[in-house]
Amino acid sequence: MLKEERQERELVDRLVLKEPSAWKELYDAYAGNLSVVGSRYLREKEDVRDILQNSFIKMFHSMASFEFRGKGSLRAWMTQIMVHESLKHLKQQAKLDFTTDVAEVADFVSEEEPDLELFTQKELLGLIQSLPLGYRTVFNLYVFEQKSHKEIAMLLGIKESSSASQYHRAKQVLMDKLTELKTLKLDAT
Amino acid sequence: MNHKWLERLRNQLKDHEEAPPQGLWQELEKELFKPAQKKGIVLYTEQVKRNMLLFYRSYESRAAAFAGLLLASLFVWTYVKQSNHSDKPQVAYQQSRGEASRIIQAPLDSMNVLNQTSGRELGTLSAMESTIRMDSDLLKVEAADSLKNQQPAFGNLKKSAFNDRRLMNPQVLVSQKLGIPTPAKLKIQEVQAKRRQLRSTGAEVLRRSACCSNINFRHELGNSDADGKCTSRHRPTPGECTFSGSC
Numbered sequence: 056m057l058k059e060e061r062q063e064r065e066l067v068d069r070l071v072l073k074e075p076s077a078w079k080e081l082y083d084a085y086a087g088n089l090s091v092v093g094s095r096y097l098r099e100k101e102d103v104r105d106i107l108q109n110s111f112i113k114m115f116h117s118m119a120s121f122e123f124r125g126k127g128s129l130r131a132w133m134t135q136i137m138v139h140e141s142l143k144h145l146k147q148q149a150k151l152d153f154t155t156d157v158a159e160v161a162d163f164v165s166e167e168e169p170d171l172e173l174f175t176q177k178e179l180l181g182l183i184q185s186l187p188l189g190y191r192t193v194f195n196l197y198v199f200e201q202k203s204h205k206e207i208a209m210l211l212g213i214k215e216s217s218s219a220s221q222y223h224r225a226k227q228v229l230m231d232k233l234t235e236l237k238t239l240k241l242d243a244t
Numbered sequence: 245m246n247h248k249w250l251e252r253l254r255n256q257l258k259d260h261e262e263a264p265p266q267g268l269w270q271e272l273e274k275e276l277f278k279p280a281q282k283k284g285i286v287l288y289t290e291q292v293k294r295n296m297l298l299f300y301r302s303y304e305s306r307a308a309a310f311a312g313l314l315l316a317s318l319f320v321w322t323y324v325k326q327s328n329h330s331d332k333p334q335v336a337y338q339q340s341r342g343e344a345s346r347i348i349q350a351p352l353d354s355m356n357v358l359n360q361t362s363g364r365e366l367g368t369l370s371a372m373e374s375t376i377r378m379d380s381d382l383l384k385v386e387a388a389d390s391l392k393n394q395q396p397a398f399g400n401l402k403k404s405a406f407n408d409r410r411l412m413n414p415q416v417l418v419s420q421k422l423g424i425p426t427p428a429k430l431k432i433q434e435v436q437a438k439r440r441q442l443r444s445t446g447a448e449v450l451r452r453s454a455c456c457s458n459i460n461f462r463h464e465l466g467n468s469d470a471d472g473k474c475t476s477r478h479r480p481t482p483g484e485c486t487f488s489g490s491c
Contacts (some may be wrong), residue, residue: 111272176260200255
């Protein structure tokens with residue numbers, strides 16, 4: 056554990072010095088995971104690619120401001136940048152719409168909690184990506200980035216109550232999709 | 245859907261990875277590292293710094309610095325010398341317990357400065373100036389007497405005095421040769437009487453004037469005894485003027 060932390064700190068030191076080998080190491084270590092982070096927000100692969108590129112450029116130029124706070128802090132910092140860039144992209148594209156699909160999903164009520172062991176990571180990611188954009192964005196921010204509704208409201212420029220309702224509906228849709236997929240899997244077996 | 249289920253969902257996707265977009269690193273490498281080389285600003289700056297460092301360390305730079313220093317010194321020396329030669333140097337002695345102790349050349353024009361700065365004391369100063377002249381003569385006489393006592397033969401004096409640059413003033417030698425008769429004593433009495441008179445009227449002015457008159461010794465400012473003689477003294481650098489304040 057300490058060794059890993061020391062290695063991460065050393066990597067950070069080299070990154071600050073802008074050593075190309077260190078940045079290649081960082082890319083190899085985290086680009087895959089950051090791609091997943093981007094894919095949670097953006098469906099298009101090209102968009103994910105652009106966001107990932109912008110994020111690395113931003114990291115490169117603001118590395119000196121990064122403060123190492125133990126193991127995992129680097130990854131958290133990078134993820135934060137990736138999420139921020141994704142949201143910026145969505146805002147620029149004016150893709151965020153928090154009024155759509157509300158009526159459509161209002162009737163979905165599922166109290167069942169599907170066993171997540173039945174699903175692969177790719178399947179889970181696919182289901183999240185299939186959520187309407189507004190739901191998906193709020194759901195990702197609340198569940199994966201662990202933001203409060205107040206923070207989400209500030210980030211997206213919406214009301215706090217709107218964020219809560221979006222999240223509520225997002226999880227209803229997701230539960231329904233998971234249940235549906237589970238049924239399909241059970242039928243297949 | 246409780247929080248534990250959501251946490252499990254989060255943890256399940258936490259380590260999920262996808263293959264990063266192909267060719268992205270090559271693009272990033274170009275974007276992040278090549279621009280710095282293309283711009284060349286950093287490298288140029290480093291090169292310039294390196295060249296400057298090499299120049300500082302080189303013999304040429306040292307020679308240039310030394311030449312500059314030499315020129316500056318020459319200029320200062322010339323300036324000081326000119327300022328000394330522009331004034332008429334006066335040589336005087338001060339007798340200290342029977343010994344002709346020191347002799348220092350210095351411009352008496354500093355008295356003029358004093359006159360300019362204190363216009364209200366003009367009358368007193370003009371009287372004082374004459375006193376100073378007499379005082380200066382008196383000192384010469386006293387010094388010559390002293391030399392005469394110590395050096396009975398002119399030849400001996402010649403040997404020792406001529407080796408000493410301070411005794412090369414012809415006035416001193418003439419006084420020595422002539423033996424300076426009793427009129428000097430008369431002058432002493434006359435000067436002392438004037439001193440007493442001035443002391444009674446304005447001790448402060450006298451003290452200052454005495455201090456300033458004894459420029460042979462270039463006294464430090466503000467140090468003078470009750471008789472108006474400066475108590476501390478130091479050898480001034482050529483051209484130095486210490487008569488800017490109260491003495």
